[in-house]
Amino acid sequence: MIKLFITATDTDAGKTYVAQTLITALIQKNLKVAAFKPISAGCKKVQTQQGTQLINEDALLLSNVANCQQSIEQINPVAFEEPIAPHIAAQKQNCTIDLAFLNEHYNKITTNSCDVVITEGAGGWRLPLGGGRFLSELVKTTDQHVILVVNMKLGCLNHAVLSYESIISDGLACVGWVANCPETMAYLDENIAELEQLLPMPLLAKLDNETDIEIAAKKFNLTPLISHV
Numbered sequence: 314m315i316k317l318f319i320t321a322t323d324t325d326a327g328k329t330y331v332a333q334t335l336i337t338a339l340i341q342k343n344l345k346v347a348a349f350k351p352i353s354a355g356c357k358k359v360q361t362q363q364g365t366q367l368i369n370e371d372a373l374l375l376s377n378v379a380n381c382q383q384s385i386e387q388i389n390p391v392a393f394e395e396p397i398a399p400h401i402a403a404q405k406q407n408c409t410i411d412l413a414f415l416n417e418h419y420n421k422i423t424t425n426s427c428d429v430v431i432t433e434g435a436g437g438w439r440l441p442l443g444g445g446r447f448l449s450e451l452v453k454t455t456d457q458h459v460i461l462v463v464n465m466k467l468g469c470l471n472h473a474v475l476s477y478e479s480i481i482s483d484g485l486a487c488v489g490w491v492a493n494c495p496e497t498m499a500y501l502d503e504n505i506a507e508l509e510q511l512l513p514m515p516l517l518a519k520l521d522n523e524t525d526i527e528i529a530a531k532k533f534n535l536t537p538l539i540s541h542v
């Protein structure tokens with residue numbers, strides 16, 4: 314099974330967009346793909362037969378593309394209503410974000426008969442969970458490989474290199490990066506070329522502004538990922 318964790322240089326950098334695109338590309342290769350969004354903050358309250366449920370937009374988008382018949386609760390087990398740092402949302406409810414629970418939940422997803430599990434992080438690489446813990450610890454305990462999404466804009470070289478260094482210093486494998494280019498950037502090609510020198514891992518895709526996920530999915534080079542089965 315391929316286990317991939319999608320992180321980014323920042324919040325709003327394109328993690329969900331890249332996750333949707335990658336899941337679609339893998340399904341185009343006839344693979345069974347499950348999705349996981351361990352923690353979300355920014356949800357709608359929805360009334361269901363089971364009571365009130367918090368539904369996160371990213372979880373919905375991932376559920377729309379993944380093909381392992383997962384419920385929204387399975388995709389996103391920890392959800393907070395307000396769009397704020399998750400550990401602050403947890404503190405406001407007098408609760409803590411439990412890494413052991415997330416780890417167990419992830420292990421249940423891996424028992425689905427799927428070929429790939431794509432996890433979308435929250436924020437950037439070092440997302441605090443409170444009490445000195447970080448979401449990056451889950452990536453280590455669940456033995457996932459990391460994909461770094463770089464939102465191509467001024468300042469991204471610094472953010473990309475710092476994120477890469479941090480992932481590697483955690484003892485994790487960074488299997489590739491994505492140049493996400495929804496906005497125009499001066500000297501975009503030169504910046505991508507510089508990152509190809511600075512980041513010793515393959516560029517998996519350069520994604521331009523494209524709302525059709527099926528079209529964007531064709532741009533992914535899956536070879537470096539599929540060799541990690």
Ligand SMILES: Nc1ncnc2c1ncn2[C@@H]1O[C@H](COP(=O)(O)OP(=O)(O)OP(=O)(O)O)[C@@H](O)[C@H]1O
Nearest residue numbers: 324325326327328329330436494495520521522523
């Ligand atoms: N290459 C692209 N082409 C078109 N739209 C894009 C592209 N990349 C990102 N977007 C859009 O930009 C917005 C932010 O991207 P996205 O939601 O994927 O970021 P994120 O890193 O998942 O954010 P968060 O930290 O909130 O989870 C979304 O509306 C998304 O659809």
Ligand SMILES: [Mg+2]
Nearest residue numbers: 328329371433
């Ligand atoms: Mg997202």
